[in-house]
Every structure is written in structure tokens, then in C-alpha cells.
Amino acid sequence: MSAKRPNILFIMSDDHGYQAMSCYGSRINETPNLDRIANEGIRLNNCFCTNSICAPSRAVILSGAYSHVNGVKTLKDSFDGRQMTFPKLLQASGYQTAMIGKWHLGHGGDHDPTGFDYWNILPGQGIYRDPEFIEMGLKRTIPGYVTTVTTDLSLQWLQDRDNSRPFLLMCHYKAPHGPWQPDEKHAELYEDVDIPVPITFYDDYSNRASAAAAAKMRIDRDLPKRIPKYTAPQELSPEEAKKWQYQHFIKDYLRCVTSIDENVGRMLDYLKEEGLEEDTIVIYTSDQGFYLGDHGWYDKRFMYEESLRMPFLMRYPKEIPAGVDSDAFVMNVDLAPTFLDYAGIPIPEPLQGDSIREVVRGHVPQDWQTSVYYRYWMHLDPVHGVYSHYGVRTDKYKLIYYYGEALGASGTTDISTPKEWELFDLVKDPHELNNVYALDEYSSIVAALKTELERLRLKVGDVD
Incomplete structure (x- = not known):
């Protein structure tokens, strides 16, 4: 194959909500280097994950297959590297391939990254300062800040690569x-700034399925239990304490985002300086969205818009x-076939x-997807307490089913919670505050969405 096939620089962060990017209209921060990618290319407004949790989303991206197919449904599951992945196929076709930074899919044996000429990964979540990396199986601590170190390693690999061959770099x-x-x-940064709270910051979870109120992701009640530095001074009233906690959380979050933005700028500058801009596909994404005080929460997991x-x-x-x-619908399961398409590799079954590829060129196919299927499997995990659910999203509606149980190893029900439905009219209620499932005027819409939900479940083979 021709060496003129495009290089691919695939940059992904973890838990970066679109609300914290100025190219998406952020009210709370500026991201000038990420905006460079948007201004010189395309911004997708409706890109969704199939399972809003770190390891499962990464497994979907690697394999081009849903969680029930690739085997990573929850954070407890490690990725089986023996299965087909897009880096393997690119490597076999002549691409130089590298994986640097957060892997989060297990390591050791069949869980190490496969399909890469070079890999240098963080163990598990990794740490921010003086992080340990695992380089081709060997552990070493690298002094510095993890975002900068990851970029340094990526730039070093780019400098040392074989210039005669196309590359895939996953930073x-x-x-x-x-x-x-x-x-x-x-x-x-932001020390003297008052960051505005989200519109849904004071959500009281009324007129919703019980899952929303049951979740343990509230900034005021739950975040200090997980990270003590966000415990508000005792003399503050409950409302003052919640604002204090939000300000301290969101400023730390945005400071971490600013470091990403500046380091992405270093990567873009390198491509320009080396004359690689025209021949390199640059993608920036996150493994899912994140609640930045939306609905009073931090974290992700729910099918509500901010994490989906x-x-x-x-x-x-x-x-x-x-x-x-x-505004075309795109999912993280679409990334693997996209990379293969650009590399001129047939997309396997x-x-x-x-x-x-045609979508981002501005030629959306007539039969392109207009609905997406989502499933979150981690029923009542002890930290966040989110009920398992699945659902369908269209351009106007979102239907969610909390199916109320998790099966134990014996096949019997381990934990039961209420079986409930939610329907949101995204045109009238874009912030998803009013469940209209039981209203008569939506009965025909409910019926149509349930039919579409089952069609999608059958299509992807998630029929348990």
C-alpha cells in the first residue's frame, strides 16, 4: 500500500465534558488549542458513547464492537488483547503504531496492549505527579506532571519514528x-474568578425515575466522602457549602483541562513544524462526557446528555x-472502522x-443512523450507586429503561431495584428534568421508541 496513506494522531482525554471546551460554547473556560482543531476541521455535536464508563468505552473504541461483544462491560473487566482491534489491522498493513498514556484495560499477559510497535502506559488510573509508566512491560517512574510527560513521550516517539511509513499514535x-x-x-488559575453554576445545579430529582435520586454522585453530599479536600468549612450554610464545593472542584478540573489544551498545542505545533499537517488526521475526543455540576453531580454513567x-x-x-x-449521529463504536477506512483497509465483519469518513466530509449517507443504543452495566456499584439501564436516543426523544436487576454468577438475581422507564422530550426539555413517559399524549411516541429500542438491541446482538 502507498506510504501516502494518512498519519493518524488520536488524542483522547478521560472525563472531559464538552461543556468545558470553548469550541462547544463553554461558559466556564477557554481551550484555544482544542479550538484550533475545530476551526481547521470539524466539530461533531452528536457524538455518543455506548457505555459511559472509562474502560468499557476504551474497549469499544479499540474493538469497534459493543461491550457485550468485546467483553468489557464494567470496570472489573480487562480487555482480552487476542481479539481483533484496529491497531492490529493498521500495524499488519504497514503502519507504525504506538500507544502512550492511559490504557486502563488491564496489563500483563493477554491484557497488555497488542497491535503496537511501541507502548508506554500508565498502570490503572495512573497518578498526576511523578507517574509510573509501564514501557513495553518494564515499569519506571518518570518525574513530572502526567499530562506533560505523556506529551513528551509522544513527541519523542514521533521524532524517532520511521519517516517513510505512515503512523498511528494514540496519545x-x-x-x-x-x-x-x-x-x-x-x-x-481561576483563583479570583467565580465560575457560573450549571442551569441544573439545583436539580431535586423530582419527576424522574428513582435512579436519579439514588445515585451517589452529588457534589455536596458525596464528593467530600471520595475526596476530603472538597469538604466545606463547617460554618457555611448548606447552600453556601454546595457553592464552595463546586467552586473548588470545578477550578481544579478546569486547571487540569488547561494543561491538556496547552499540551495538545505542543502536538499541533510539532505537526506544523515538521510539515505533517496536510497528511495527518488529528482527532481529539474523550472516553465519555462528564457532569460538571450538572444535576448537582460529578462523574458520568447515566444516559443523561452530559455523560452520553x-x-x-x-x-x-x-x-x-x-x-x-x-449534527449527524456518531458513536464511539464508529471510530475503529473510520480509521480502517482512511488506511484503505477493508472493514471486517x-x-x-x-x-x-463521508459524514465528516459533509456527505451524510441517506441511510445514516438517526438513533443510538446505550447500555450501562455496573448495577449499583458501591461508590456511585447508579442503576443499570439501557435506552435509545433520537433527535427529539430519549427513552431509558432501568431494568432493575444484576445477575450473580449462578444466574440468579443478586440485587434488585425498581423497574422504571423515563422518556424525555429533548426539544421541550433539553435539560432532561421532566419524565413524560406516563403522559397520554406521548403514548404513541413511547410505543414507537420501544420498537426502535428492540430493533437496535437485535441489530447489535444485546438480547440477554
Whole structure:
């Protein structure tokens, strides 16, 4: 195959909500370097994950298959590296491949990264300061801040690569995953600024399924139990304490985002200096979205919009017009076939997604997906307490089913919670505050969405 096939720089962060990116209209921060990608390429407004939790989303991206197919349904599952992945196929076709940064899919034996000429990963979540890395199986501690170190390693690999061959570099940041620890350069950023709270900050979880009220992700009640530094002074009233906690949490989070933005700028500058801009696809995304005080929460997991939606920016001057955006539905399961498409590799049968190449060129196929299927499997995990659920999202509606049980090893029900439905009219209620499932005027819509939900479940083979 021709060496003129595009290089691929795939940058992914962890838990970066689209609300904290100025190219998505952020009210709370600026991200000038990420905006460069959007301004010189495309911003996707409706990119969704199939399972809003770190390891499962990463497994979906690697394999191009849903959680029940690739085997990583929860954080307890490790990725079986013997299965097909897009890096393996790119490597076999002549690409140089590297994975640097957060892997979070297990390590050792069949769980180490496969399909890479070089890999240098954080163990588990990794840490922010003086992080340990596992380089091709060997552990070493590298002094410095993890976002900067990950970028340094990525730039070094780019400099040392074989210039005669195309490359795939997966530069995956730990940030801005908690516990949020800014670098020294940005430790005082936003110190004298009052960050505005989200519109749904004071959500009381009424008129919703019981799952919302049961979740243990509240900034005021639950965050201090997980990270004590966010415990408010005792003399504050409950409302004052909640605001105090939000300000301290969100500022640390945004400081971590600023470090990502500056380091992405270093990567973009390198491509420009080396004359690689025209021949390199650059993608920036996150493994899922994140609640930044939305609904009074931190974390993700729910099918509500802030965690379902992933930021997704893509630049490739040879094909993608500059400064455009798209409302077409895209999912993380579509990334693997997209990479293969650009590399000129036939998309094999096991992959369940579709290439978005025509979508980002501005030519959305007539039969392109107009609904997406989601499933969260970690029923009542002890830290966050979110009920398992699955659902369907269309352009106007979202139907969610909390199916109320988790099966034990024996096949019997381990834990039961209420079986409940939620329907949100996304046109009238974009913040998802009013469950209209039981209203008569929505009965025909409910019926149509249930039919579509079952169609999607059958299509992807999730029929348990």
C-alpha cells in the first residue's frame, strides 16, 4: 500500500465534558488549542458513547464492537488483547503504531496492549505527579506532571519514528479524571474568578425515575466522602457549602483541562513544524462526557446528555472542510472502522460500527443512523450507586429503561431495584428534568421508541 496513506494522531482525554471546551460554547473556560482543531476541521455535536464508563468505552473504541461483544462491560473487566482491534489491522498493513498514556484495560499477559510497535502506559488510573509508566512491560517512574510527560513521550516517539511509513499514535491523557490535581503552572488559575453554576445545579430529582435520586454522585453530599479536600468549612450554610464545593472542584478540573489544551498545542505545533499537517488526521475526543455540576453531580454513567455525549474534533485538510460542524449521529463504536477506512483497509465483519469518513466530509449517507443504543452495566456499584439501564436516543426523544436487576454468577438475581422507564422530550426539555413517559399524549411516541429500542438491541446482538 502507498506510504501516502494518512498519519493518524488520536488524542483522547478521560472525563472531559464538552461543556468545558470553548469550541462547544463553554461558559466556564477557554481551550484555544482544542479550538484550533475545530476551526481547521470539524466539530461533531452528536457524538455518543455506548457505555459511559472509562474502560468499557476504551474497549469499544479499540474493538469497534459493543461491550457485550468485546467483553468489557464494567470496570472489573480487562480487555482480552487476542481479539481483533484496529491497531492490529493498521500495524499488519504497514503502519507504525504506538500507544502512550492511559490504557486502563488491564496489563500483563493477554491484557497488555497488542497491535503496537511501541507502548508506554500508565498502570490503572495512573497518578498526576511523578507517574509510573509501564514501557513495553518494564515499569519506571518518570518525574513530572502526567499530562506533560505523556506529551513528551509522544513527541519523542514521533521524532524517532520511521519517516517513510505512515503512523498511528494514540496519545491518551489521564486528565481530567479525578482526583483533580493541577500542575504547578496552573495551580492558581481561576483563583479570583467565580465560575457560573450549571442551569441544573439545583436539580431535586423530582419527576424522574428513582435512579436519579439514588445515585451517589452529588457534589455536596458525596464528593467530600471520595475526596476530603472538597469538604466545606463547617460554618457555611448548606447552600453556601454546595457553592464552595463546586467552586473548588470545578477550578481544579478546569486547571487540569488547561494543561491538556496547552499540551495538545505542543502536538499541533510539532505537526506544523515538521510539515505533517496536510497528511495527518488529528482527532481529539474523550472516553465519555462528564457532569460538571450538572444535576448537582460529578462523574458520568447515566444516559443523561452530559455523560452520553462525547466531545469530538477532527482535522484532515485533504478531505475535511475547515470550521464546520455536524449534527449527524456518531458513536464511539464508529471510530475503529473510520480509521480502517482512511488506511484503505477493508472493514471486517466483527466490527459493529460504520466509518464516518463521508459524514465528516459533509456527505451524510441517506441511510445514516438517526438513533443510538446505550447500555450501562455496573448495577449499583458501591461508590456511585447508579442503576443499570439501557435506552435509545433520537433527535427529539430519549427513552431509558432501568431494568432493575444484576445477575450473580449462578444466574440468579443478586440485587434488585425498581423497574422504571423515563422518556424525555429533548426539544421541550433539553435539560432532561421532566419524565413524560406516563403522559397520554406521548403514548404513541413511547410505543414507537420501544420498537426502535428492540430493533437496535437485535441489530447489535444485546438480547440477554
